[in-house]
Amino acid sequence: MAAGRSPREAPRGARHVASGFTSRKKMQANPIRIPSVSNDIDWDFCFHLSQQTKIPAHQQTDALYSSGGSGESEEETKAKDEELAIDCVFLPKDKLAQSQKKIAQLIKEKMNTQANKELIRCVILSRIIFGEDHWKCAQALASLAYGYLTLRGLPVQAKKHAESAKSTLLTWKANMTSDKEKKEILETLVMLYYTLGVAWLLQNHGREAYFNLQKAEENMKELKEFRKGGICGLQVTEKELTIALGRASLAIHRLNLALTYFEKAIGNVIAAKGDRTSDLISLYEEIAQIEQLRKNHDQAIQYLQQAYSICVSVFTEVNPKTAETSALLAKAYAMSGEAQHSDAVEIYFIKSISAYQATLGSKDFETLNTIEEFCKWLIQNGEKQEAYPLLKASLKSQVNSYDDYSEKVAETFYNMSRICFAKGELGKAIQLLKKCLMIQILVYGNEHSKSRETKNILTLLQRASNNSSQWKREAILGKRNSICKGTEA
Template identity: 70%
Template sequence: MKKMQASPIYIPTVSNDTDWDFCFHLSPQTPIPAQQQTDEVYPTYGSEESEEDTAVQEEEAITDYMSLPKEKLVQSQKKITQLIKEKMTIQANKELIRCVILSRIVFGEEHWRCAQALTNLAYGYLVLRGLPAQAKKHAESAKNILLTWKGNASSDKEQNEILEALVMLYYTLGVVWLLQNHGREAYFNLQKADKHMKELNGLTKRGICGLYVSEKDLTIALGRASLAVHRLNLALAYFEKAYSISVSSFTEVSPQTAEASALLAKAYAMSGKPQHRDAVETYFIKSISAYQATLGSEDYETLTTIEEFCKWLVENGDKQDAYKLLKASLKSQIISYGDCSKKVAETFYNLGRICFANGELRKAIQLLRKCLMIQIFIYGSEHNKSKETKGLLTQLQRESNNPSKWKKEAIQGKKNCICKGTEA
C-alpha cells in the first residue's frame, strides 16, 4: 500500500516584524525615566534632609513610578485572555508585544518575567498568527534567560512558572521545526517540553494571558514528530494516548476526539500492514462521525477527513465505498467552497477516475467534463491541470468508439487507478 501523503504546509516568511517595530516607537507620552523624575522632585542642593531620608524618598518615588507599568502589565494580560476568547487574534498578538515592552520596563531584559513574556509572544505568533519565523526568533531570545533562572528560582511558585514557560518555549520551537520539515530537531525540542512538563508534577497549569500548552497538544506534536523521524510504533503510542486524553477530557463525540481519531487512522494507514486495516477504517469512521455531529457536514475538517479516508479506500481497492462517500460529500463541498471551486473540481476529477477504473465510461466522461469546466474557469484552458483533464477526456472519448479496446484499457485502469487528491 502506498503511504498517505501529508498535505503541504505553507510556511510564511516575514523579513521584518512591523507590529513589533511599531510598538517600540516611543510616543510623546512616554514617561520620564525614574532617575530624572527623582532628581526633579527631590533636588539635592540646599537640602537639610539626611542622606538616609533622601534615599528613602528616592526609593518611594521610583516605586510610585513603577506602579503604573505594573498595573498596565496586569491589565494587558487580562485583555489578552479576553481577546483570545473573542478570537481577535491580531489584537491579542499586539497586546502580547505590549506585555514584552512593559515587562522590560518593570523587570529588566535579563529577568525571567521578561523571558516569560517573550515566550508567550513566540507562542502567540505560532498559534494565533501562524507565523513560525517570528515565533522561532522570540523563543530563541527567551531560552537562555529562562534556563539561567530555572535553577535559581526564589520560590516554588516562581519555579513552576519558569517550568511552564519552558514547556511553552520548547513546544513552540518543536512545532516550528516540524512545520519546516526538520523532524529530528522537532522531536528533540518536544522531548524537552515533555521533560519539563513532567517536572511540574501534575500541578494545574494556569498559564499567563490565557495561553498554555496542554498535555494533549504536546502529545499530538510528539506523535507527528515521531512520524517525521519514521518511528511509527512510537507515533501510534502517542496518538493512542492523545485519543484517551480527548475521550476522558471532552467525551467521545467532540472535535478534539475527532482530531485524535483522524491522526490514529492516518498513522495506522502509514504502516501499510494488513492487520491494521480494520483500525484505519474504524478510526476514520469515528473521526468523520464526530466531526459531522459537532462541527457539521460542511466544515473544513469534516470534508478533509472524508477526502483522506476516500483516498485510503481507493488505494486499498474499495472504490465503490470511496465513490459513495465522495458523492455524498459533494453537496457539502459546494455549500462550503462554492460551485466553481478547486475542491469541487478535485472531487469531480476523483469521481471520474473511480468510474474510469470501474469501466463506467459514460459516467466518467460526464464527471470529467464538469471538472474541466470548473478548471478552465479557475485556471484557464492553458493551465497544466486543465490540459491534463482535457487529455484524459479526449482519450476516453476516443476509446468509447472502440469498445473492445476500451474493455482492455478499463481492466488496466482498475489495476492502476488511484485517487490523486490535489491533482485536480
C-alpha cells in the same frame, strides 16, 4: 527586579528595545512590526519613560515644575518629587498588568493581531521593569513566541523569540530557590519548547521538532511531580503536547511511536469528553493516516468510519467537515485495493461531492478537487464513461474560478486526454494534451518535469497517429490496386 540592580538602573534594558527588534531580518509573510513612536501612545509612553528614568528624579521635577512659576513651597515640591519617583517605578507594572488582562480578552474575541501587539508591549514593559536578564522578561519573550506561533502562524518569528528566551530561563531555573517562581519557570519552559518544536515541525524539520517536544515533555513531567500530579491551567495542554509529539514522530518515520502518542491522545480525550466529541474527528483522521502508512487499511477504514459517524451526529451530512471526512473514507477504501470495496468508494465520493456542492458551491476548490480524485479512481477502475462527463462539467467551473491558465485546468485536460486515448479517440486525446501542455508551459515553464513528461507523451501519441494514418493510406491504396486489377481482367 533583577538582583543587585537599583530602580534607576532597571530601565537600562529598554535602551536597546528598538534596535534589538528592528535589526532583525524580515521573515516570511508578515515581518515582526514594533509600533512606531509616532503612532502608538503606549509605545510612546514606554519609550519616553525609559529615557526619563535615566535622569535623577529631582532633576525631572525641576524640569517639570520649576518652569511653571507656580510659587509652590519647598515641602510641596518635595512631595511631588516623591510622587513622580513612585510613578516612574510603579506605573509600568500597572501597564503590564493591564496589557496581560487585555491579551486574554483579545484572544477570546479572536482579535489575534491586536493580541500579538499587546504581547510585544508586555516584552517592552518587562524589560523596563525587570531588566533584560530577568526570567520575567524571558517569560514575556516566550509568551510572544507562542503568540507568533498560535495567533499568527509565523514559525520563524516564534523560533527567534523562543531561542532568545531559552538561555535566560535555563540559567534562572538552575539557581531558583522560590517554589512559586520555579513553578512559573517550568510552565514557561513547557510553552517555550512546545513553541520551538511545533515551529520546527511547520518548517519540515522533524528531528529538531521531536527533540524540542521531548524537552517540553520532560519539563511537564517535572512540573507534575512539583505540583504533586496536577497541571491544570497550563497554556500548553497535555493533549496538545501529545498530538505534537505524535506528528513529530510521524515526520521522522517512527510510525509505531506516532501511533502510541495518538492512541494516548484519543484515550485522554475520551476520558475527558466522551466518545462522541468533535475533538476526536481530527485525531481519528490522523491515526488513520498512520495505519495506512503501516499498510493496515482495515484499521484505517475503522478509524475514519468513527470520524465520519461523529461528523454526521455533530454537524449533519450536509457540512464541509462531513464532506472532507467522507472523501478521506472514500480514498481509504480505494487504497485497500479490495474489489468488494468499490461500491463504498463510489458512495462516499458521491456523498462528499454532494455535501461540498450544497455548502461551498460547485466552483469551490474542495468540490473540484474531490471530483478530480473521484474521476482518477473511475479511470483506474475502467469506468471512463462516467469520468469524462464529470471532468467536462468541472472544467467550466475551473475556468470560471481559476482562469483558463491554471494548474487545475491543465490537470483536467490531461485526465480527459487519458480517457479519450483509452477509448481509442486518438485525435481528440492529442488535442486535449496539446491544451494541457500549453498551460503547463505557461504555469511551470518549458523545462519543468511536468511539461517535459507531457511533451514526451504528446510526441508518442502523434507518432502513433501518423503511423495509423500511414497504415490506413496503405490499406486504401492496396484495395484500389486490387480493384483496378480485377477490372482489367
